[in-house]
Amino acid sequence: MPCVTAFAASASTPTPPESRTYDHILDTVVARYHLPGIALGVIEHGKVIYVATRGETVAGSGQKITPRTLFEIASNSKAMTTALLGRLVDQGKLRWDDPVTKYLPDFQMYDPWVTRNMRVADLLTHSSGLPEGGGDLMLWPEPNSFTRADIIHGLRYIKPGYSFRSKYEYDNLLYVVAGEVAAAAGGAPYETLMHREVFQPLGLSRCQVGEWNRDTVGDVAAPHAREDGRNIPRQSGNPVIAAITSAPAGGIRCDLDDMLTWARNWLVPTPAQLKWLSAKQRRVLQSPHMLIPVSEQRRDWDDSHIMAYGYGWRMTDVDGTWTVWHTGTLSGMYSELMLLPDQKDGFVFLINGEADAARTVLGEALLKHFTRPDDTRDVTWYADAQQRADEQASKRAAAPDTSKAVPVAPAALAAWTGRYRDPWLGDLALCPSGDRVHFAVAKSPRLNGDVMRLGKRDLVHWSRHGMDPDAWLDFHPAQGGQPATLTMAKVDPLGDFSSDYEDLHFVRTGDCP
Structure with a gap:
């Protein structure tokens, strides 16, 4: 009733x-x-x-x-x-046009000029240059082990999606930073x-x-x-x-x-x-x-x-x-x-x-x-x-039917298995697990799942039911003395922008144990 x-x-x-x-x-x-x-x-x-x-x-x-x-x-x-x-402004403890670094000396954005010119007010208007949902994988899915200090450190590695103060793109990380400014x-x-x-x-x-x-x-x-x-x-x-x-x-x-x-x-x-x-x-x-x-x-x-x-x-x-x-x-x-x-x-x-x-x-x-x-x-x-x-x-942006995707055998992905690292999301293990290859992010335990193949592309299907969207895995060979890399993208183009896989850039750091 x-x-x-x-x-x-x-x-x-x-x-x-x-x-x-x-x-x-x-x-x-x-x-x-x-x-x-x-x-x-x-x-x-x-x-x-x-x-x-x-x-x-x-x-x-x-x-x-x-x-x-x-x-x-x-x-x-x-x-x-x-x-x-x-409230803190009313109390004389803060000014809207104060630089963020006045309160958080370790704060850095990708562009040093933006770091110097970022005001407290700029944290609040979704116009910092961060791409939509940039870095949200440090917040969600929960639970994870990212701290607010991790977020402040990770911001310096997220490439801007547009120029500072030029447009609106919704982000969450800078509100976390704003909370630390308040603290x-x-x-x-x-x-x-x-x-x-x-x-x-x-x-x-x-x-x-x-x-x-x-x-x-x-x-x-x-x-x-x-x-x-x-x-x-x-x-x-x-x-x-x-x-x-x-x-x-x-x-x-x-x-x-x-x-x-x-x-x-x-x-x-x-x-x-x-x-x-x-x-x-x-x-x-x-x-x-x-x-x-x-x-x-x-x-x-x-x-x-x-x-x-x-x-x-x-x-x-x-x-x-x-x-x-x-x-x-x-x-x-x-x-x-x-x-x-x-x-x-x-x-x-x-x-x-x-x-x-x-x-x-x-x-x-x-x-x-x-x-x-x-x-x-x-x-x-x-x-x-x-x-x-x-x-x-x-x-207009139809997601492919992934119901026919099949698990990838370790032998088929042997050239790419190993340990990887993204500068803000951290360590990834892409390693054999029985007759499959498993994807697991160290600091975000729900970002784990088996690698599947659909047609000629590989994707990770998240183990936790209800996690979405799944993500394409695109491998890039080592060249010019640089190690192999891995990039990702949403399988469903209309997936939630907080699943910001497109901002990740994993670099291979070693073999699986």
Whole structure:
């Protein structure tokens, strides 16, 4: 049964029209996309007027999602990281135009000039020159043994994809660096600062970052994968949730109640909240700093003319209304926080399943309730349109059918087996294992699998079910006295950009043991 807590109404009280509207939108999306669980809250004119949940924390468990259920908010963590930095600016401990090397002397980018000129602000706008998702394999898949120091060191080896400050390409690593800047300026670890400077002052009592215990905290949603028409939970049996390197970019967990408190802090800040973060810094965080190309779909659906990135926030005009927002995406966890600052309206939802299309459709249907209330295009219309767009994209960049790939015997790959090293991902063993050849990255245990052959090409098929996408392996012979090398690419061209295999360059370092 749904949980609706925003209206203290008796059984005889008529259901408000807004509730019926939101119920219909929510239920249609849940049914269309078979979501395992979701929590949704809506703010109108600064007040929370609707809170509803559907589904279970773990599919089949019988434990219902509540407004107090913790979800991974993924990249919605970025706005909390920038708010922490804004606090430090207010306190005189940091300036946005300070060089990053003032706080992190070992910080280096590939280009020495960029290193010298990289400001704290440049860490936040996705315009550093890093290719889209560059270096994300040091963050995901989890768990892995990369530290924040490893990331700061590894950045110097990632070749730029474009010139500094010239365009927008989404990255995560520099938000990890931003968290370390905050730690250096604030004199405490990022996790300590987040609790002390953000969670506690705002009363975000359930939000978690750093190490914590799932059983002690309780009511925690597990991520799910969609397989063979079923929602399959992905949850470790260990109740201790370890601190993770990626926290400043996407590692915070919160419940719906706290996310609504967080949202209202931006829409209708109280005097105490304006002391917590000044009006000046609020404007800085939510002002356009880097333009983002506007997609054809946004122009068609939303009549959008401009899109930009602030510090941890995106912003777009939708049907003539200014919106400030962000999404969060992790394997099996999707979220969206949408603000319409001029009207003091907004919404937030948290999903514990694979929900790329569902998030787009739900977000659009909810947004139209505010920006174009007479819109005749309902959830089904948007869902059908999104499905057509996804199908067209798949046809344009179709992934090959890998079902006929066969394991490669060690003898067939003898010329290439051995130990390799990439300057930022580290050591790789490509060695015989029984009658197969196994690929294993030392610092990322889930990046392991058997080498397969499809036609005339080799690929690695990841051992862990649900890991994607698989990767092509392209071997290059030794020449000019230099050792053999190995490069990689996504088998599925539309695979997640965080699987940045294309940025890897392995050099052979020795034989297999």
